[in-house]
Amino acid sequence: MSDAGAPVPASTKDDGLDAALLDRLFNQSVVGLHVLDPQLRLVRVSSPPGSDLAERVLGRHFTDAYHLDRPNSTGELLQRVLDTGVPVHDRLVHGRAEGAPGPSRSFLVTVFRLNGKQGQVLGLLAAVVDVTEREKARTRAIYRARLLRNVGRSLDMATTCQGLVEAVVPGFADFAVVEVVDDVLRGADPPIGPLGAEVPLRRAALRGLKDAEGRDGLVSDTRRLPAGTPFALAVSDLQPRHVALDADSPWLAADPQTARVMRALDAHSLMVVPLTLHGAVLGLVSLYRGPGSEPYDANDTTLAQTAAVHVALSIDNARRYERDHVIASTVQRRLLPQGDSARIAVDTAHVLLPGRNIGCWFDTIGLSGARTALVVGNVAGHGLQTAITMGQLRTVIQALAGLDLEPAEVLARLNDTADRLAAERAALPAGDRLHRESLKASCVYAVYDPFSRTCTVARAGHPAPIVIAPDGSAPAVDVPEGPALFASESAPFATAVLEIDEGSILAFATGALLPDDESAARVRRALARPDPNLQRLCDGVVYSQPTGSLPDGAALLLARTGRVPPDRVATWELVHERTTPAVARTLVRDRLDGWNLDDETVQATELIVSELVTNAVRYGTPPLHLRLILDRSLTCEVHDSSPVAPHLRHARTVDEGGRGLFIVSQLATHWGTRYDQHGKALWTEQEVPGLR
CATH class of the missing domain: 3.30.450.20 (PAS domain)
Structure with a gap:
């Protein structure tokens, strides 16, 4: 039987098989x-x-x-x-x-x-x-992932551009430059392509060999693109270019800057990619390769275009944010005090550090009796709506300050306003962006009285003030903390009365400056340095802060406590009898003559004092005090121990009385009643020509 289908033994195989x-x-x-x-x-x-x-x-x-x-x-x-x-x-x-x-x-x-x-x-x-091509593809994927990780996480254009160059250098490029249209960096709308030769571009970021950086200028330099170069062509038709660099290329003569980079790097390959969005030109990315790197090819161009789209979108988002931030910052500045806030018994200085937060505010408000209200607050957030909310709260607190309320009462009523603002926002349509944004704010309100040498303070979710005594020590300050504004808590606000030595410094700051005990100690050390110039002390607090520690911005208000000069105040204790108004008129006339005030002011003040003292004799209770204060205006105060306040009314023609406060209201610029634990004071303020 045949064995034709059986395997051939190894020993019988063709010896030529292995060789073949x-x-x-x-x-x-x-x-x-x-x-x-x-x-x-x-x-x-x-x-x-x-x-x-x-x-x-x-x-x-x-x-x-x-x-x-x-x-x-x-x-x-x-x-x-x-x-x-x-x-x-x-x-x-x-x-x-x-x-x-x-x-x-x-x-x-x-x-x-x-x-x-x-x-x-x-x-x-x-x-x-x-596996060169496979490794190139893997490397491109790594660069793409690095780009997505580095770019788009910030609304700062410089950070966005720096993220790009850090993602591609080293590896994908040996030297990278990002240039942005100068107006775009300021928040303006980008120009529609093609980009004209007259439009300047500002270098926003670069990375590569130090030698090239040193020879090619610094970030923030500007240039206009020379005609006939790859850069000008890229922003003309909005298409990328990758070219081989040759020292003999004619276009390099028109672009000495690129020629310098090429020599410094010994670069052989250049890729230029425009940053575009919806046909508008935001800028330009330039990538160079030197010895040891392959020339750019079509696959590299695809990756660079993908990167450019992502970067352009991120730059545009940052541009929009920058524009909104500039508008909001301008509104914030306009809503803050603009004029001189000097007071007779207190010296103040302030600093407002710009940052992402647009809600910081401060105020120095003159009150009756040479007192001064000191306010610092902060609305959390950024953008125009934050600045608007800040302006609303500041306006309310100024109005409340004029009512001579206790600081705790001021904050309680301010919180009522905050609740109404929050309710209005909650009532917005569900699709409105503001409907989803919660409100949060804090405030500290204090009143310094130079006659009692006290500072009455209340705070709503805000850091307590820092007090620096004249000898540089920092006594402990215990001010109960009330709930923040817009908070759901309904706890009452409490008031603390601090005894303040003349020459002490009161520091009120937003939370960014006082986030912890170490920061508070740093502020105290900066304020403890002897310096008669309060603004220098204010600046010294800023200089003491670690670099980059205040990205949200901050507000700082300093006040050095003083007293009313003896030659600018006069106080009398009056007897409680019917002849007292006449005596008061005589005392006032003599004092005003000593201050060299004009006859019209003297006559008006005599009449005001006569009416106030008459009212106190008829309806008040002893003891009775009269005080004149000459500051930026002339203040008259009549104190008595009765808690009952008079009311302005319009007397009828046949009435024999009832016109006193009406006359006072016509002669005085401002008038009112304030209360304390000893009774009340009726006060008036008159504008005096020449005092301001």
């Missing part, structure tokens, strides 16, 4: 095969037809035949396989064959030891696969 197989592997395989002897010299190499690779490398040590990025590491790997027989699979190495043009390429190497029939070591077999 090896010939095919070494001449037709897409995998590069390298046979090395025990001395790691190449004895056989697969190479494509027409290649002279074998002639150039045979007989040479592996690390001599190939220019490897890490030759020692590769040599140790080969020797270890030769010594141990343990193969190495898919090890990535970078290099190029001897005499091969271009930069290094990426190879995936697998190495086996070759043993003879008796187990003797014959050498190594290394299978090499060129």
Whole structure:
């Protein structure tokens, strides 16, 4: 029976099969095969037809035949396989064959030891696969991920541009520059392309070799794009360009800046990508490659365009934010005190640090009796609506201050207003952005009285003031904290009365300056330095802050306590009888003559004092005091111990009385009643020509 279908014994196989197989592997395989002897010299190499690779490398040590990025590491790997027989699979190495043009390429190497029939070591077999394109694609994916991570997380244009250059250098570029249209950096709308040659671009970020940075200027330099250059062409048709740099290129003569960069880097390849959005030009990205890097190709251009789209969108978002921030900051500045707030018994200074938060405010409000209200507050948030809310609260607190209420009562009524504002916002349509934004604010309100040497303070979710005594010490300040404005809490506000020595410094600041005990101690140290100039002390607090510690901005209000000069105040204790108004008129006339006030002011003041004293004698209770204060206006005060306040009314023609307060209201610029634990005071203020 025939055995034609049975396997052929190994001993009967054609001896030429092995040779044919090896010939095919070494001449037709897409995998590069390298046979090395025990001395790691190449004895056989697969190479494509027409290649002279074998002639150039045979007989040479592996690390001599190939220019490897890490030759020692590769040599140790080969020797270890030769010594141990343990193969190495898919090890990535970078290099190029001897005499091969271009930069290094990426190879995936697998190495086996070759043993003879008796187990003797014959050498190594290394299978090499060129994975350069795969590695390029993987590297581009890494740069793309790095770009998404670095860019778009900030609404600051400089940070956005810096994120781009940090994502691409080093690796994708050896030197990168981002230029933005100058007006766009200021928040203006970007121009529609093509970009005219007269439009300046400002360098917003750069990264690369220090030598190139030093020779090519600094961030914030501006330039106009020379005609006939890749830069001008890119912003003309809004398409990227990648060009080979050659010192003999004619267009470099028109662009000496690029020529300097090229020489400093020895750059051979340039890619220019416009930053565009909806046909508008925001800027330009320039990427350079030097020795050791491959020229840019179409795949690189695709990645650069993807990056440019993401960066352009981020820059436009930052531009819109910058414009809104500038508008909101302008509104904030307009809503804050604009004129001189000097008072007779207190010296003040302030500083407002700009930042993301637009809700900081401060106020110095003159009150009757030479008293001064000191206010600092903060509405959390940014944008125009935050500034508007701040303005609403500041207006309310100014109106409440004029009512001579206790600080706790002022904050309680301010909180009522905050609740109404919150209710109005909650009533907005659900689609309105403001409907989803909660409101939060804090405020501290204090009143300094130079006659009692006290400062009465109340606070709503705000840091307590810092007090620095004349000797530089910082006594402890205990001011109960009330709930923040717009909070859901309904706890009452409390008032603390602080006894203040003349020459002390009161510091009121927003929470950004006083976030913790260490920050408060730093502020106290800055204020404890002796300096008669309060503004310098105010600036010193700012200088003491760590760099970058106040990104949201802050407000600081300082007040140095003083007294009313003895020659600017007169006080009399009056008897409680019917002749007292006449006596008061005489005392006032003599005092005003001593102050050299004009006759019209003297006559008006006599009449005011006569009416106030008459009212106190008829309806008040002793003791009775009269006080005149000459400040930026003339203040008259009549004190008595009765808690009953008179009311302004319009007397009928036949009435014999009832016109006193009406007359007072016509002669005085301001008038009112204030209460304390000892009774009440009726007061008036008159504008006196020449005092302001």
